[in-house]
Amino acid sequence: MPELQRLRPDHARALLAFERENRAYFALSISDRGDDYFAHFAVRHQNLLTEQDSGLSHFHVLVDDSGAVLGRVNLFGVTDGSAELGYRIAERSAGQGLATAAVRRICVLAAADYGLTTLRAVTTLDNAGSRAVLTRTGFISTGDVQLNGRPGLRFVRDLRRALNDSALDGEGG
Template sequence: MIDDNHRIDAETWLRPVTEADAASLAVSMTRSRAYMRPWEPVRPDAFYTEEGQRQRLAGLLAEREAGRVMPWVLADGQDRAVGGFNLNAVVLGPFRSATLGYWVDVTHAGRGLATAAVRRICELARDELRLHRVEAGTVSDNTASQRVLAKCGFEQYGFAPRYLHIDGEWRDHRLYQRILHDGPVTGEPAAPGV
């Protein structure tokens, strides 16, 4: 189910984000700030504080209730957030699509956690949200993220010059999608607000 915990490996699971994650997200994002800099927008220092994360989470949770965003964290064995995964811009009706965004703490990178979590999110998007497709974009030279998407069945469908303002400049992006199914649109999604 969309609100369940989903085991990723022996020490890590994917679970819905809560306001209680603000402190561990602030720690994890601060620790990973330099590592993620080439792939992230420039953010104010306040973003990396517990209060900054609390404010960000309040917005995410409100968007979740409205059915527009499905946010999860990657949690370690002590239930600390060490990554974030969102299905953003969830649209139902005949489109039935969402945009995937994700990051993994520098101390957990390279272990296949992003790949396992993206696979599980695609299953949830198909089976629980009843989406037809999920899309994602990467900065054109983010080969690690591109490998994750390829392993999870995403195919590049476009290239967007100067797509997002990342690390202080407008950066080109490769656009990917995964078609989850080609069946009819039936039933209501299981997620709150969607």
């Protein structure tokens, strides 16, 4: 069973492999990170860890038993008990419920460990999978948004129920 882990320095190699292997797949639904991202990955990874240490963001990887990264689930723009949620799952792992399980888990972590009360997310209208994940995990659409010139939706999730929901599901925090 894949495990959601807080981003650490030793995730760098597996995370870079994940991003390279899935670059074209991710570019179908979100903006490409660009060549500079890959050329300077080590510096970027260290910057993310520094940002995480400051409490401005909480970065996570979904890893399998071998340590390979199957996905990312990130909370960024942390302020006033709120954060933006972003996630991506490897092409080979898509459609297996991993995103839904990881987002449910991050909602519990956000409330229990990070003291957040609200998460926000956005996705394009043509990303049916992402919209389904958000809906299944308790996010509510709050309006339209443009993402890189593409129509999308804005979502919000009240986390005050996240801890109670996880206890009912037997998930625990």
